[in-house]
Amino acid sequence: MLEGKRSALSIISLEAQKSLFSSSSSAASASAVLDHFLPATESAAQETPFSPAPLHPGSFVSALVRCRSPAEIKKVHALATTAAMIDNLGVANKHVYMYAQRGALADAYALFSRMKERDNMSWSVIVGGFVKVGYYANCLQTFRDFVRSGLRIDNFTLPFVLRACRDTVSLRLGVEIHHLVFKAGLQSDFFVSAALVDMYARCGDVDDARKVFDRMPKRDMVTWTVMMSGYADCGNPEESLALFDRMREEGVVPDKIATVTVAFACAKLGVMHKAKMIHDYISSFNFSLNVILGTALIDMYAKCGSADDARVIFDRMRDRNVITWSSMISAYGIHGRGREALDLFPLMLQSGIRPNRITFVSILSACSHAGLVDEGRQFFHSMERDYSIEPDVKHYTCMVDLLGRAGKLCEALELSEKMTLEKDEGFWGALLGACRIHGNAVLAEKAAKSLLELRPRNSGYYVLLSNIYANAGRWEDVAEVRDLMASRSVRKTPGWTWIEINNETHRFRVGDKSHPQSKEIYETLKVLIEKLESAGYVPDTNFVLHDIDEELKAGFLYTHSEKLAIAFGLFATPETTTLRITKNLRVCGDCHTFIKLASTVMHREIIVRDAHRFHHFNGGGSCSCGDYW
DNA sequence: ATAGGGTTAG
Numbered sequence: 001m002l003e004g005k006r007s008a009l010s011i012i013s014l015e016a017q018k019s020l021f022s023s024s025s026s027a028a029s030a031s032a033v034l035d036h037f038l039p040a041t042e043s044a045a046q047e048t049p050f051s052p053a054p055l056h057p058g059s060f061v062s063a064l065v066r067c068r069s070p071a072e073i074k075k076v077h078a079l080a081t082t083a084a085m086i087d088n089l090g091v092a093n094k095h096v097y098m099y100a101q102r103g104a105l106a107d108a109y110a111l112f113s114r115m116k117e118r119d120n121m122s123w124s125v126i127v128g129g130f131v132k133v134g135y136y137a138n139c140l141q142t143f144r145d146f147v148r149s150g151l152r153i154d155n156f157t158l159p160f161v162l163r164a165c166r167d168t169v170s171l172r173l174g175v176e177i178h179h180l181v182f183k184a185g186l187q188s189d190f191f192v193s194a195a196l197v198d199m200y201a202r203c204g205d206v207d208d209a210r211k212v213f214d215r216m217p218k219r220d221m222v223t224w225t226v227m228m229s230g231y232a233d234c235g236n237p238e239e240s241l242a243l244f245d246r247m248r249e250e251g252v253v254p255d256k257i258a259t260v261t262v263a264f265a266c267a268k269l270g271v272m273h274k275a276k277m278i279h280d281y282i283s284s285f286n287f288s289l290n291v292i293l294g295t296a297l298i299d300m301y302a303k304c305g306s307a308d309d310a311r312v313i314f315d316r317m318r319d320r321n322v323i324t325w326s327s328m329i330s331a332y333g334i335h336g337r338g339r340e341a342l343d344l345f346p347l348m349l350q351s352g353i354r355p356n357r358i359t360f361v362s363i364l365s366a367c368s369h370a371g372l373v374d375e376g377r378q379f380f381h382s383m384e385r386d387y388s389i390e391p392d393v394k395h396y397t398c399m400v401d402l403l404g405r406a407g408k409l410c411e412a413l414e415l416s417e418k419m420t421l422e423k424d425e426g427f428w429g430a431l432l433g434a435c436r437i438h439g440n441a442v443l444a445e446k447a448a449k450s451l452l453e454l455r456p457r458n459s460g461y462y463v464l465l466s467n468i469y470a471n472a473g474r475w476e477d478v479a480e481v482r483d484l485m486a487s488r489s490v491r492k493t494p495g496w497t498w499i500e501i502n503n504e505t506h507r508f509r510v511g512d513k514s515h516p517q518s519k520e521i522y523e524t525l526k527v528l529i530e531k532l533e534s535a536g537y538v539p540d541t542n543f544v545l546h547d548i549d550e551e552l553k554a555g556f557l558y559t560h561s562e563k564l565a566i567a568f569g570l571f572a573t574p575e576t577t578t579l580r581i582t583k584n585l586r587v588c589g590d591c592h593t594f595i596k597l598a599s600t601v602m603h604r605e606i607i608v609r610d611a612h613r614f615h616h617f618n619g620g621g622s623c624s625c626g627d628y629w
Numbered sequence: 630a631t632a633g634g635g636t637t638a639g
């Protein structure tokens with residue numbers, strides 16, 4: 001019987017795969033299908049001697065709310081039919097509602113489609129029922145029937161439909177619904193607005209989410225959370241955290257989920273003093289660290305520069321799942337502490353947690369960041385042999401990265417050829433990295449071209465390809481790449497570097513002069529460069545874009561955003577010892593050398609986070625991560 | 630009668 005219901009519903013799903021506002025199709029066809037599969041809803045009547053038949057509509061309603069299964073509802077339904085009470089709108093609606101609440105959508109819809117009379121609530125409960133179980137096409141189709149029924153749409157049904165748009169990421173449909181909201185004059189309804197914010201945010205349109213959000217006279221915490229999470233997802237964690245502050249100013253008290261969202265935003269931003277603040281804030285609430293919140297904090301601390309703080313959280317947690325372990329492994333991994341990452345693996349097994357594919361990505365990337373070649377190879381083979389986890393592109397990517405950085409280009413290439421999976425952006429990127437280290441221009445060209453095909457809007461790949469040609473003296477090809485870039489109107493996007501100073505962040509771009517203390521920064525930089533040059537620093541022009549004129553090159557070389565940030569840090573905080581820097585793209589080799597030397601000469605600890613890892617320069621001439629690339 | 634939010638890699 002259950003089987004039957006499911007297949008009937010999936011057939012309606014197919015039936016109803018039409019656009020919400022297309023002219024054809026109606027509820028009747030869907031109900032015919034349902035009837036065909038479920039002919040006898042009333043057959044239960046005979047076997048239901050439900051003691052003395054209630055005669056008042058209210059008795060049916062109160063009987064219904066006590067029903068815990070569709071079978072029980074059917075018994076009441078049978079009685080209501082016999083008592084000719086099922087034609088009472090309130091009774092019928094309650095039946096539909098309860099069927100839907102208990103997941104019996106086929107029964108709900110069968111009854112709904114036979115109702116002689118329907119009001120807004122009838123439509124609302126059936127539309128809501130469909131969306132609740134994920135039958136989005138049915139939900140939208142039914143809503144469309146509702147719109148055409150001539151009844152005025154109301155604030156009860158709209159949030160359900162908007163949720164369907166959100167879950168199916170149908171922004172265009174969502175916008176259509178938004179028009180209907182205006183037409184119905186419901187734009188200031190709280191529930192509808194909240195649902196609109198949710199829909200826009202999840203469809204990636206944070207700006208429109210924000211517009212609706214700002215117009216709401218009052219917002220509850222869930223809406224704040226949705227908005228914050230939308231900003232974090234779309235790469236604007238600053239705004240996410242700014243909203244968090246505003247939320248608290250308005251006296252809204254965050255709950256666990258809100259704090260998890262903020263921790264996630266903070267992890268994306270990578271700013272340690274914010275991480276500390278959020279952690280303090282959470283501690284003040286005496287929330288217990290559940291698995292999700294704890295894991296979010298581990299990730300947050302790790303990505304804000306401290307594997308040790310992450311570990312403190314990890315140790316304090318009572319329950320840890322596979323995600324928690326994977327996060328901790330990756331926390332050590334991104335900080336170049338491969339040994340500690342690997343040491344966690346047997347402990348994880350001991351505590352009864354099985355690794356998954358992401359655990360192995362964490363493990364392999366930890367090996368790659370720490371140069372643990374043999375261990376990496378062993379884990380790579382072990383994952384399939386011992387854990388039946390077939391390596392996917394991500395695992396191959398880690399291996400190519402690992403082998404490439406360790407100077408084993410041939411082995412990396414062999415692996416690449418052996419892989420039958422489709423190569424994605426990350427894979428080609430790792431291969432390209434390996435080729436560049438070892439000067440294999442032929443393969444580098446192939447990788448860069450593949451990357452250009454996959455991501456024609458990413459300026460970085462044009463620059464890489466043109467650099468490969470320039471290094472080989474193939475100037476016509478350099479020009480061709482530049483033309484291609486221009487014809488596609490792709491523009492270079494310079495990376496930002498952020499530095500944390502006294503609980504504030506300052507950001508710089510190459511050649512930036514917008515900082516109020518720009519003059520002092522450039523003076524400090526000049527002095528620093530002189531010091532470093534006398535200590536043996538020679539700028540490496542290889543890393544500067546070749547499409548910049550030669551005379552500009554030298555200038556750009558000295559005003560990299562990383563260098564400006566370091567200069568600012570030295571100037572603004574002569575007394576502190578640690579500088580924290582975040583670069584939103586990979587730190588180039590020249591800057592790496594520069595920072596390492598600056599750390600030694602100035603006796604500063606400098607922690608740098610770039611795209612995928614941290615570099616800890618300890619002020620004494622060594623760097624715990626990334627030294628061997 | 631009413632919905633809605635969160636964690637792991639690269």
